[in-house]
Amino acid sequence: xxxxxxxxxxxxxxxxxxxxxxxxxxxxxxxxxxxxxxxxxxxxxxxxxxxxxxxxxxxxxxxxxxxxxxxxxxxxxxxxxxxxxxxxxxxxxxxxxxxxxxxxxxxxxxxxxxxxxxxxxxxxxxxxxxxxxxxxxxxxxxxxxxxxxxxxxxxxxxxxxxxxxxxxxxxxxxxxxxxxxxxxxxxxxxxxxxxxxxxxxxxxxxxxxxxxxxxxxxxxxxxxxxxxxxxxxxxxxxxxxxxxxxxxxxxxxxxxxx
Ligand code: DAK
Numbered sequence: 291x292x293x294x295x296x297x298x299x300x301x302x303x304x305x306x307x308x309x310x311x312x313x314x315x316x317x318x319x320x321x322x323x324x325x326x327x328x329x330x331x332x333x334x335x336x337x338x339x340x341x342x343x344x345x346x347x348x349x350x351x352x353x354x355x356x357x358x359x360x361x362x363x364x365x366x367x368x369x370x371x372x373x374x375x376x377x378x379x380x381x382x383x384x385x386x387x388x389x390x391x392x393x394x395x396x397x398x399x400x401x402x403x404x405x406x407x408x409x410x411x412x413x414x415x416x417x418x419x420x421x422x423x424x425x426x427x428x429x430x431x432x433x434x435x436x437x438x439x440x441x442x443x444x445x446x447x448x449x450x451x452x453x454x455x456x457x458x459x460x461x462x463x464x465x466x467x468x469x470x471x472x473x474x475x476x477x478x479x480x481x482x483x484x485x486x487x488x489x490x491x492x493x494x495x496x497x498x499x500x501x502x503x504x505x506x507x508x509x510x511x512x513x514x515x516x517x518x519x520x521x522x523x524x525x526x527x528x529x530x531x532x533x534x535x536x537x538x539x540x541x542x543x544x545x546x547x548x
Contacts, residue, residue, distance in 0.1 A: 293320040295345065296327055301338040302484050303331050303386075310346035316399050317355035318370060325377040332384050338492050338547070339484040340384065342407060343391040344400075347473070350392045350416065351400030356425065371430055378431045381406040383503060385496055387487055391480040392416045393473065397455070402431035405440060405466075408499060411483065412458045412467040413476045419455035439506065441465050491529035492547035497521075 295306040305327055307314040316324075331337055344350040354374075362370065381388060381403070390396075390407035397419045404410050404418075420437065422429050429437070429450060438446035441464045449456070461467040471479050487495060497520040505513035524530045529545045536543035 291323045291327070293317070294323045294327055298337065301336060301488055302341065302481065303334075303337045303339070304341045304343065306343055306345050307351055308345040310344075310349070312355065313349035313352035313395055314344040314346070314400070315352050315355040316374075316403070317358045318374075320355075321374050321377055325373075325380065328377065328380050328384065331386065332380070337386055338488045340386045340388045341391055341477075341480055341484060342381075342388065342403070343477070343480075344393050347394065347415075349394040349400070350390070350396040351403050352395045353398030353400050353421065354430075374431060378402065378406045387484075387495060387499065389480055389484060391476050392418075392467070393476055398422055398429065398433075399431050402429060402433040402436065405433070405436040406431075409468050409483070410461075410466065411469050411471065411476060411480050412461060413473040414458050414470055415473050416458040416461065416467070416470075417455050418449075418461045418466055419453060420450045421453045421455075423450065424453045489545070491527070491533055491545045493527050493529060494524055497523060 293307065293309050295308045297304040297306070305324070307316070307320065307324070309315060309317070309320060331340055387409070388407040390404040390410045392404050392410055392412040394413065394415050395417050396404045397417070398421055401418050401420055420429050420433055422433075428434060434446075434450065437449065440446075441449075445464055448454070456464075458467060458470045462470050469479070501517045501520050505516055508516060528548050529543075532545060533543045
């Protein structure tokens, strides 16, 4: 792959978007490679957590590649749109937990990429924004859908309509960032969180992710019923038996993810 670095170890995969000269802007080749690596990881039961970050010290992803986009016809834009949106949805629905380690600019498609991830840990140097309407387009990787769901309709409209860039603390304040760290702490803290999650009953974590993601797209009554079905499945797992038995015996549970 030309634009993605993939590293793995101890159940954790790290995907680095690697076009630092263009501030890791997503061109179509990068999106295609991202799709390929996401598909491969999704099939891997040994990988439990995925970390997505940007190469270099300045940027997570500064958006879609404007140079490549500017001359598209509407038909080409539609084709690119369909493929790219699929990749982002695949990230959102991966069986693994996905953490964005936002190390700098997360603009346009970069902000949208971070929003596909389950959790956003960010460096104090991170900057978020949706500059699209300044370029004559609207957010197209479902930013108009995921941003209001994360931070509320009013704040999402303000960010999208004004194109204002916000810093890490503001992103934290409005719920876009889960935690803010010094730049040198970002990756160690991300791995620390990944390991903490992996120490839990991973089958249950996966069900909780499915319940949150799918339940939010249902009417309330259906979402409660859906959660109830997934909750019931937990009682078919070894981890549920072991987790509760360990509590009764006042010892640490040995959880296996099954
Ligand atoms: N695309 C292409 N190149 C970019 C880029 C981008 N988004 N962002 C930065 N670069 C390049 C710059 O052109 C520059 O290249 P050279 O001139 O050195 O060759 C290099 O990265 C360094 O950038 P700067 O010199 O501008 O660095 P500064 O520190 O001065 O400024 C900045 C950093 C992040 C504030 C600035 O680069 C900037 O404003 N960048 C553009 C940010 C932006 O507008 N992003 C949103 C793009 S629109 C789609 C769905 C969604 C989308 C597209 C399609 N479909 C469904 C198909 C999403 C659209 C977007 O994301």
